[in-house]
Amino acid sequence: MAIRPEDILHVKTPSMNRLEAAYLPEVIKGFGTTMRHFFTSFGGMGNSRTMSYPEERRENMKVEDGGMELKNFRGFHRLNRDEKGRVKCVACMMCPTICPAKCIHIIAGESPWDDREKYPVKFEIDELRCIYCGMCEEACPVDAIELTPEYDIVGLTRQEMIFDKEKLLHVYDVTISKKPM
Amino acid sequence: MPKITLNGRELEFKPGQVIIQVANQAAPVIEIPQYCYHDGLSIVASCRICLAEIWMPDKATGKLMPYMGGKLMPTCQTTCIDGMVVYTDSPKAVANQKAVMEYLLINHPLDCPVCDQAGECLLQDFSYEYGRGESRFEEAKVKNPKKDLGPNIYLYSDRCIMCTRCVRFTREVTGTGELLVSGRGNREEIDVFPGKPIDNELSGNVVDLCPVGALLDKDFLFAQRVWFLKSTPSIDGITASGDNILVEHNDGKVYRIKPRTNMSVNKWWITDEVRHGWKFVQREDRLCEPKHKQFGVQLKTDWERAIADCVEGLKAVATRGKHIAFLASPMLSCEDTFSIARATTAIDPRAFLAVGPVPVHGQDKTFPPNSADGFKLYAEKCPNSRGVRRTLEALSKQGKHNGYVANFEQFINQVRSGEIGGVIVTGNFPSDWVTPALMDALKNAFVVVIDTLPSELAARADVLLPGATWVEKTGCFENARAMIQAFERAIPVLDGARPEAQIGADLFAQIKSGKPDLAPAYNAAAIRTEMSRVPGLEAFATSVSLPTVTVEQQPAMAMVEL
Ligand code: SF4
Ligand code: SF4
Ligand code: SF4
Ligand code: FES
Numbered sequence: 001m002a003i004r005p006e007d008i009l010h011v012k013t014p015s016m017n018r019l020e021a022a023y024l025p026e027v028i029k030g031f032g033t034t035m036r037h038f039f040t041s042f043g044g045m046g047n048s049r050t051m052s053y054p055e056e057r058r059e060n061m062k063v064e065d066g067g068m069e070l071k072n073f074r075g076f077h078r079l080n081r082d083e084k085g086r087v088k089c090v091a092c093m094m095c096p097t098i099c100p101a102k103c104i105h106i107i108a109g110e111s112p113w114d115d116r117e118k119y120p121v122k123f124e125i126d127e128l129r130c131i132y133c134g135m136c137e138e139a140c141p142v143d144a145i146e147l148t149p150e151y152d153i154v155g156l157t158r159q160e161m162i163f164d165k166e167k168l169l170h171v172y173d174v175t176i177s178k179k180p181m
Numbered sequence: 182m183p184k185i186t187l188n189g190r191e192l193e194f195k196p197g198q199v200i201i202q203v204a205n206q207a208a209p210v211i212e213i214p215q216y217c218y219h220d221g222l223s224i225v226a227s228c229r230i231c232l233a234e235i236w237m238p239d240k241a242t243g244k245l246m247p248y249m250g251g252k253l254m255p256t257c258q259t260t261c262i263d264g265m266v267v268y269t270d271s272p273k274a275v276a277n278q279k280a281v282m283e284y285l286l287i288n289h290p291l292d293c294p295v296c297d298q299a300g301e302c303l304l305q306d307f308s309y310e311y312g313r314g315e316s317r318f319e320e321a322k323v324k325n326p327k328k329d330l331g332p333n334i335y336l337y338s339d340r341c342i343m344c345t346r347c348v349r350f351t352r353e354v355t356g357t358g359e360l361l362v363s364g365r366g367n368r369e370e371i372d373v374f375p376g377k378p379i380d381n382e383l384s385g386n387v388v389d390l391c392p393v394g395a396l397l398d399k400d401f402l403f404a405q406r407v408w409f410l411k412s413t414p415s416i417d418g419i420t421a422s423g424d425n426i427l428v429e430h431n432d433g434k435v436y437r438i439k440p441r442t443n444m445s446v447n448k449w450w451i452t453d454e455v456r457h458g459w460k461f462v463q464r465e466d467r468l469c470e471p472k473h474k475q476f477g478v479q480l481k482t483d484w485e486r487a488i489a490d491c492v493e494g495l496k497a498v499a500t501r502g503k504h505i506a507f508l509a510s511p512m513l514s515c516e517d518t519f520s521i522a523r524a525t526t527a528i529d530p531r532a533f534l535a536v537g538p539v540p541v542h543g544q545d546k547t548f549p550p551n552s553a554d555g556f557k558l559y560a561e562k563c564p565n566s567r568g569v570r571r572t573l574e575a576l577s578k579q580g581k582h583n584g585y586v587a588n589f590e591q592f593i594n595q596v597r598s599g600e601i602g603g604v605i606v607t608g609n610f611p612s613d614w615v616t617p618a619l620m621d622a623l624k625n626a627f628v629v630v631i632d633t634l635p636s637e638l639a640a641r642a643d644v645l646l647p648g649a650t651w652v653e654k655t656g657c658f659e660n661a662r663a664m665i666q667a668f669e670r671a672i673p674v675l676d677g678a679r680p681e682a683q684i685g686a687d688l689f690a691q692i693k694s695g696k697p698d699l700a701p702a703y704n705a706a707a708i709r710t711e712m713s714r715v716p717g718l719e720a721f722a723t724s725v726s727l728p729t730v731t732v733e734q735q736p737a738m739a740m741v742e743l
Contacts, residue, residue: 090294090295091295091403092294092295092406093406093409094294097406097408097409108403108404109403110402110403116295117292117295118295118403141294142294
């Protein structure tokens, strides 16, 4: 939607007084802020935001204290399984269509099961290209693709970070208790 | 001209036209929803979604009166009468459209997410525009089975809306009548007779005809969602028909070929061999690097070097007192032929020109059988034997051979006679074409092979140049009806290969400059202009039909201002 002229707010820069125009006092003031944060982070008290990761993790904290909301955190993808343990995806290609980063690659085929037409023979997500917008999750008509609370999976090569169907199903297996379907 | 008024717009019509034809041909089109109507088939008026409210002026008073007692009339079956006033957007007509849509969807599975038709489905489009958006049907849906109707076709009966376009096609266009309607009511299904699959040479067209995803092409099944595909207008590059086609591709890969309407060539149809015959374009073993022979072994090289070797080798033939020859494959475009022939005659003004083997399988066939103006299937399996011959003959008239162009057998005999010491041979056939006679004749000659697929000849070539298939280049073909039709490049050329017209230009550039440079990218239109200056080839300036695309159904999505 275009921005309407009446929605635009013009803000004037306030003019500086003499002290501010002298430049140096303001620099010292700014440096003071830096030092304050530096020391409070050592103390770990009050309004310090520093954590001792990975011993302390946001998923273990309360949301009010800056913890993570597991239900809607957008981390790595998983492919859900149906009640028979098969991949739930029907290869409808809605997610690659909507994906703004074009990082989902699916090859569809005739499914080996009687109760379903189509299934993904290959399903790959390039997790390095993904921008974790969650659009795929929104688009999926069968709730097969989901973003999990996992965010600290690492790889030594780019190839390793292209998750295939097996890996995505494995992510499901290990995250299902943390984040039920 | 007599006129009707349709939804408030005055439209002229030719006597005998039905309302829907006038609406479809209007510019801009007035959309009337339609399933069972098709320009190429008889009219049955069975889907009932095109019904309209029609008024006629009274003969005596001129006052508008309801036509035929005021009942809704099918626009696909009602002939236009001067002064008729038609509404497809009146409350009565709209109520009918809603009712028909709801009725069609009662047993419809609505599995658009896994249905190949989604994105080009009339049921989706019209449901969006004329339907009601929710179902009031609470009972269990009847699920009719999925069937295997023939070598190319699946039928998902549950998605069928019984428009009978497919049945009419096999009865009226092919005359083979494989399909039938069996059962009644919600058990009504399309079927084939036991043991008689739909396997005629035009069977693939029923898939295009089917307005929904009931009839699907096995070859394209689940290959791509249609909205990923880009269409490029092209011409049949496999047979002599010159059928107008659309090459549908994504990411440099062809996925399917569909007919493009051209009333003076293929009307709305194409044959299955054109539809499925493009597979060689993507064969794994396509030739993709230039090679030259050194000390009797073929080695990889770069294009500059390969072209230089060709020129050098062919020039050396002339110093031995022999001539060179160009065997132009009937798979080449006219531009390809001209470009290489020009380079050949630049090396040796007495060079011989010949047309490659013209494959003919069986005899021409007409559908329905023995009809005068039916759809013709050509036995000649190459797109351009006429264009190649026409081009070569004109060039030969200009040169020393007085218009003589050898055919394949004559060419072999000429080479055998020892008159010819070096040849440029082009292939580009979908399958292996090299005959033992050709291999034998070329035993002692310097051979430049320009081809797309590996063969015995390619393995023996002194210089091997990988060429491009017709979907990877621009050019024109002359079909069996002597029409010259241009086509566009659909996908990029395979890495390492070059279109033949480009190879010709490269050869010519090196002959002229003597430096190992390659020519700038060729332009088919420019080559045609140049060709038209040769006496006998004027047609290339005046009567090449360029591809025009008519998009039949525009997407209905409109931008919504929030
Ligand atoms: S949207 Fe869902 S069902 Fe469709 S392809 Fe993506 S994961 Fe599979
Ligand atoms: S035929 Fe059309 S409406 Fe029916 S499932 Fe296929 S795409 Fe959807
Ligand atoms: S299969 Fe398709 S073309 Fe044939 S009747 Fe059904 S909907 Fe119409
Ligand atoms: S299009 Fe007129 S009834 Fe089907």
